[in-house]
Amino acid sequence: MPRRAAHEPGTRGPEATRRRILEAAIEVFAEKGYHETAVDDIVRASDTSKGAVYFHFPNKQGIFAVLVNELTKMLAQRVERSIAREQGAVAKMDAALSTVMDIFTRHRKLSRILFVEVLGAGRSCDRKLIDIHARFAQIIRRHLDEAVADGSIPPIDTEMAAYAWFGAINEIVTRWLYAEKPQPLTTVTPELRALLLRSVGVSPEYQSHINQSPEAIDDGF
Missing domain, CATH: 1.10.357.10 (Tetracycline Repressor, domain 2)
Known part of the structure; x- marks a missing residue:
């Protein structure tokens, strides 16, 4: 997916957050592997919150x-x-x-x-x-x-x-x-x-x- 600056003005809405989570997930899954990755790892990498992650994704x-x-x-x-x-x-x-x-x-x-x-x-x-x-x-x-x-x-x-x-x-x-x-x-x-x-x-x-x-x-x- 397109790589964009996550904190640019106008990119703080729900869709921007979702995109940032997915972009972070690419990095974490590729580095740690699916089984070794925890939701907390993606939360930290995306600079969001666990609540934001679970708002967009079930698990x-x-x-x-x-x-x-x-x-x-x-x-x-x-x-x-x-x-x-x-x-x-x-x-x-x-x-x-x-x-x-x-x-x-x-x-x-x-x-x-x-x-x-x-x-x-x-x-x-x-x-x-x-x-x-x-x-x-x-x-x-x-x-x-x-x-x-x-x-x-x-x-x-x-x-x-x-x-x-x-x-x-x-x-x-x-x-x-x-x-x-x-x-x-x-x-x-x-x-x-x-x-x-x-x-x-x-x-x-x-x-x-x-x-x-x-x-x-x-x-x-």
Whole structure:
């Protein structure tokens, strides 16, 4: 979510307080982990009060669930914007991959929440995790279907391919998050890109004509 000065004039209403709590929660959950985080930690980090936190959220799990929802929504919006600038189904898929890897590289704490802390955060979060996977797999599948329709790739099981793509991205990002001295995810993007595009039948010659560098944009995080 957008990072704004929490104490600027005009930012002291309920919505500003809610935003400050969620921004603090990102820092605390990413640093301490979901299970080791207490509501009091978020209260201190957000410079609010326990009453303010419970006014906006029922409990720690409620804060985490809202945070996951909002982060997922913003990431999906950013991916869709990057896709909208491209022409052709394959170029759109490529833009989505580049954008996701770029955002995760620049926002490691957000990545940790979506890929690590959400695991084991409770049954409701397990359900949300399935929904997150399905949401992004559906974005991938939609453009795979378009690529099949326009002849850019041969007929394939686009649902299976979409989940395979998401699974590969998930594994790469998770391994990166656990690395002691991680390199930027963007360093592996070209190889991952080539592997994924080749897996659905995009030729190396076609790949070479696609712009691999997403425009520098304000992603809103």
